[in-house]
Amino acid sequence: MIPVRSGEYAPEGHNGTTLSSELRAWATGDYCYEAAVEMLLRGFHGRFAQNINPWVCPDGLTGRTSVDFASIPYHIAGCSKVEQQFLLFAASLAEGIEINLADVIPGLERAEVELILAAISHASASHECPPSAAGNDGPTRAAPMTALYPWPGDEPRIRIVQ
Helix, strand or coil, rough: CCCCCCCCCCCHHHHHEEEEHHHHHHHHHCHHHHHHHHHHHHHHHHHHHCCCCCCEECCCCCCEEECCCHHHHHHCCCCHHHHHHHHHHHHHHHCCCCHHHHCCCCCCCHHHHHHHHHHHHCCCCCCCCCCCEECCCCEECCCCCCCCEEEEEECCCCCCCC
């Protein structure tokens, strides 16, 4: 069984994998998609990453599951205001769906704000950018940085630099 992060829903996927691992694999390589998928998996106990949602699209032929973020705004009428705000932010991050942050951010609970901050941090590749340093002898090797704002529940990674 694939380990699941705290607060994350992990239904069975294709070929004995978890749906969360399938969605992560689908999004890999695009930081905005990775962040938006992570929001769906971690927010609201993963309820919006379940394949019963119309935007979660399993493909029976390939065994891959994807998310149609562009369709989210058309399917959220039955969600609470906070859920709608959260889902619209994820759709905007992945697909560029136009949102007004002044309408989306106020009223969110702390848990959703933490996920949004972590998503912005991930989408900006803050976890991939080493600090630049230059000395009198030219550029020096700098230690890789951790995420500017880590995903809630992830253990901090300590890196020893020699």
